[in-house]
Amino acid sequence: MRRSAEETRRHILDVAGDLFYSRGVRAVGMDLVIGTAGVANATLYRQFATKDELVTAYLVTRNEDWWRRLREATAAAPGPRARIEALFALTRQDMATPGYRGCATLNVTSEFPDEGHPAHAAAVAHKTEVQTWLSEQLREAGDANPDDTAGKLLVILDGAQVLAAAMATDTPGDHMIQLAEQLLDARLPAPA
Amino acid sequence: MRRSAEETRRHILDVAGDLFYSRGVRAVGMDLVIGTAGVANATLYRQFATKDELVTAYLVTRNEDWWRRLREATAAAPGPRARIEALFALTRQDMATPGYRGCATLNVTSEFPDEGHPAHAAAVAHKTEVQTWLSEQLREAGDANPDDTAGKLLVILDGAQVLAAAMATDTPGDHMIQLAEQLLDARLPAPA
DNA sequence: TTGACAAGAGAGAACGTTCCGTCTCATTCT
């Protein structure tokens, strides 16, 4: 079968992403990616010069996908609080999906603690963007201290994800929703 | 220099533990452990038959140490709520330590997602024990639904740890303390 | 007190495997 270069790249990225996410990046060798993708060795290396590059691309595209999914999930939300709630609902839904292994971004920071690693940098950048997004929504919703609340929401969000992945349960998801709602109630003024 | 077998074992475990924790388990090879410990190859393998065994021993002893530290930190606590607060204070303190890399247990579950792996099992067991401990304290403190509160406290605790490690900040520590206090205030009856 | 002995430590070679990455070459599609 013949694919365009772009299709090939995307296909490899999909396959590699699934493997990296489910088994862990370091546990997956390039040979496995190549074999699973059904692609020639040289084909992969033409698209991604090194494994680090592939890993970074995996995280970046995954985060892009996540933003797209968030945009869709928040499209119908009437206001900032509803958008935040949509984010949590989306995460809650992910956690109930079989094969859930937590936040890919956090897993990468755990596997690549070296701050100089490009994948680590991409992970940190993503988390920062999410926090900024939360803070903006909170400000718009009338929070007097949006940065503080955003940080706390992120603690709740990530804590539930890690726990759900580690314990293979989704009860942390329920706890997450309740904690977030409680925090929003305490911080946000009642809608007019 | 000559050491007893027990001393050697402990020494290897200390060295391996530092390396595993700071760089990640999979990123550290046995040669590095052997070299850093200044020990002969055969000496290590006489104490730990495989790397998996070493990793599992690392996690188990680390968790034992953690319980010991918790016991010390809670020794002077006048009641169950103070004991819980001591746990959070201890974690808060760890997070401010240079070289902090998050919860070793969670890092292991992230690096070894395979549920059959003994280190993974040890990690899950530890998290379960902590949750049970929290639940017991809460029940003693008069919480009407201690399991639920314990689950939420764990979400807060682990979320802050992961975030602090990923972002190399300790502000999640402050958020953690505040969230925990707020939750305890809401759940626990005022002391008589 | 001496001396033999077992246990364990040290040094390091070597094994087979896996890893990442390079390369060649025939084939296939446009």
Added chain:
DNA sequence: AGAATGAGACGGAACGTTCTCTCTTGTCAA
């Protein structure tokens, strides 16, 4: 014709692990 692909050999390094061999040390019988 030309560019990209599949198949796969290949190299060098790192991996986990086994092995041999020497040397030190503590123990215990003679």
